[in-house]
Amino acid sequence: MKKRQHIYINRLMDAYRGEGAVPPCPLFGSCGGCLFQHIRYKDQLALKKEIVNDALRGVAAVDQVHPSEPYRYRGRMDLVVAFGKCGLRRRGNYRAVVDVTACSIMKEKSNSLLGKIRPFIEKIEGYDYLRHRGYLRYVVLRETSYTGRVMANFVVAERENRLAALLDGIAADADSISLIYSGGLADLSYGDIIENVRAGYIEEDFDGIRYRITPNSFFQSNAEAALRIYRRIREEARGRVLDLCAGVGSISLFIAEASEHVTGVEKSTEAVENANMNKELNRIGNADFICSDAKDFVRDAGGNYETIILDPPRSGLQRSVMEHIDRMGAGKIIYMSCNPASFRDDVQFLQRYTLESIEAYDMFGQTPHVELLGVLKRKI
Ligand SMILES: C[S@@+](CC[C@H](N)C(=O)[O-])C[C@H]1O[C@@H](n2cnc3c(N)ncnc32)[C@H](O)[C@@H]1O
Structure with missing residues (x-):
């Protein structure tokens, strides 16, 4: 799949017939960090839309990729x-x-x-x-x-x-x-x-929520784009929320005020320590963090969540996790993903849900990567 996607991206880049842009970096072409500097930003967004829609074929399509700062964005x-x-x-x-x-x-x-x-x-x-x-x-x-x-x-x-x-x-x-x-x-x-x-x-x-970032902890590398996505998640999340793959609690704490209670589940002990520290820093009383593998947590979890947020690593979630989530009965699932291919595969396991909306954000300018945010509603 990865190879097929790579070939597809190369084919699209070869087919690019836009006016082109002058790459600002003298290392462009030799450095592996950026692939798209020679493509005008608006054409990059169009190209990414094609890449995403190709990966999502049969499941969904985005009508645009929301722009972000094309340069000087990486934190x-x-x-x-x-x-x-x-x-x-x-x-x-x-x-x-x-x-x-x-x-x-x-x-x-x-x-x-x-x-x-x-x-x-x-x-x-x-x-x-x-x-x-x-x-x-x-x-x-x-x-x-x-x-x-x-x-x-x-x-x-x-x-x-x-x-x-x-x-x-x-x-x-x-x-x-x-x-x-x-x-x-x-x-x-x-x-x-x-x-x-x-x-x-x-x-x-982020909008008054403080996050302490320690040397080893994960934090989204494009803060401006992440904040836009977190605001959208906050608009959607309601009631008792499960935030699966919670990292240092970034989403959980951001949406806590709009929710009744948030449970953040994360497998890294250090990230959970950070999440608890950030909870204290912001004096948030209605969020708790549990150190567990998602698969162990969902196996024993009851159906007491109205909203489930998923933000897994690039590889997505295991099939068994998705099958449990499908059965947990939440009214809404909000899925944030940096990999359209694993997003598509995971969403296909959610048979009791309909993909109500999907948006793409340019979190990684000058590269082929895109961040997706899908909102799924329970059918029955
Ligand atoms: C893309 S990060 C998202 C973090 C957070 N939601 C944010 O916005 O900063 C994915 C997180 O999932 C965690 N993770 C990966 N596999 C997991 C699993 N099987 N169970 C629980 N957490 C997992 C990683 O440790 C990482 O913190």
């Missing part, structure tokens, strides 16, 4: 440090890295912080991820949109701090700085926190 960038470079994987080649000095989709403050970090990086041993040797694996830059905070995480392969000069050098330029250990063979840009050199968190604000 998270994982820069790999290897082979004397600090940047992103070369397009189509996981074994090579393109040196990045500035990135046109990364937010402004992160770009300026990267400029300060780079001179130090040249003196630090990178990590050869092919031979599994070396020290510094990733520089992860995160930035909030509505509070303007910036975080730098340095992911290293030894439990020791060899970055004193770098950490001193940027101390005044980042609101949070952490040293993180990721020593295994897996290519991970998160792990155990060795030391929070500064703060160990930043905070985002």
